[in-house]
Amino acid sequence: MEAGSLNIILHGVAVLLVLGAAFGLGLALASRKLAVESDPRIDEIEGLLPGANCGGCGYPGCRGLAEAIVAGTAPVTGCPVLKDHAPIAAVMGVESTTAERMVARVRCAGGLKEAAQRFIYIGVEDCAAAQTLGGGAKACTFGCLGLGSCVKACPFGAMTMSDNGLPVVDEAKCTGCGLCVKACPRQIITLWPVAKKVIVLCMNTEKGAAVRPVCKVGCIGCRLCSKNCPAEAILVENNLARIIPERCTNCEVCVEKCPMKTIKGADKQESAVG
């Protein structure tokens, strides 16, 4: 290599080295001189949070939530992703109030096979868009539109679309952040305690005579489930059965009694098959 180009390399390295060292030293001194006392608990809690900065808590990243928890404006259970909030509660010196783990459940079983269509929807692959177009293609105006807005909203890859046109939740991956709940224009998805396996897979509040023609697995409001439930955990309002998760004992009597096969235990749901 000729001397000129070698000089250029040496000079370049030397200049940047000297500048970098001088500036680094200057900043180090300045940071010591201008240090601001911040609550050490913020750093401690930030270390306990997942660090994915998913924003599921509603704060700008994990640091934002940590600051809010220390400031008292967010609960110690503020992180929806974290499974055990006890360490954070310990840092804050309060009782651990770890909430029950919630997962998303899709309350509709009327896929392409079970539910009738009114027209063929060709348009933007988005449920809210389809909803505005005459209420969507599905004959049942309560059921899943099947265009997967919830699947797109899931930042954890916990949702997929089944061949039958219904979203499937992978409960192992679901963190209960609730983004899919917000994404669904028909409020079909709900957060449900993971331990409660039985759920009514229908949102249709019309009378049985109106439900039967549009969906083979819709709730007709026959009340067989509520009459037979030993724990009195099922209410039928507006022609629709609803399970109260706090009372449900997972006995699955209702699953056997339901004539439309609308109520299912989680293991037999489409979500587990997919």
Place this chain on the structure above:
Amino acid sequence: MTEYLFIVLSAIFINNFIVARFLGICPFLGVSKQVETATGMGMAVTFVMALASGITYWIQKVLVVLDIEFLRTITFILVIAVLVQFVEMVIKKSSPVLYQALGIYLPLITTNCAVLGVTIINVDENYNFLQSVVNGIGGALGFSLLLILFAGIRERLAFAPLPKAIEGIPIALITAGLISIAFLGFSGFDLAALLGL
């Protein structure tokens, strides 16, 4: 003396960084919702641009002597980044409220192209040390002037009965365009003749 006045006035009005050179648009739109934060941002940018102009003048001298001018951009960015870090520390210490209000836009002064722009323009114009610093201060004052003017208008627009469709960013962009057209009027000024140069 009139020479420095010429540099300052042309940097503020005629070659304004935002409306004539289109540099520093990001903070112009980002930190212009309140006059108070806009003023703080303007002061921070003025400080960084003045110091950066002064320091990069000497660094450019060194680079020319060593024949490594191709390292100009990276060394200038290094200087600017260090200055911004320093300003951030000072603001965090002296005014936590302003630190909160400026938020992400404070570290983003590093990537404010107006700052790198002024240092490069200084080199291209062959300014001496004092001229460089004056140009830095003038450019930053022009930037601050526009930022504060714009923030003042946006503060009033926030309470104006606007159609829903143009609330927020759309009306801000329209306003920015109108300000830009207004400043276009200065480009017809023969400043040199006015100052007798």
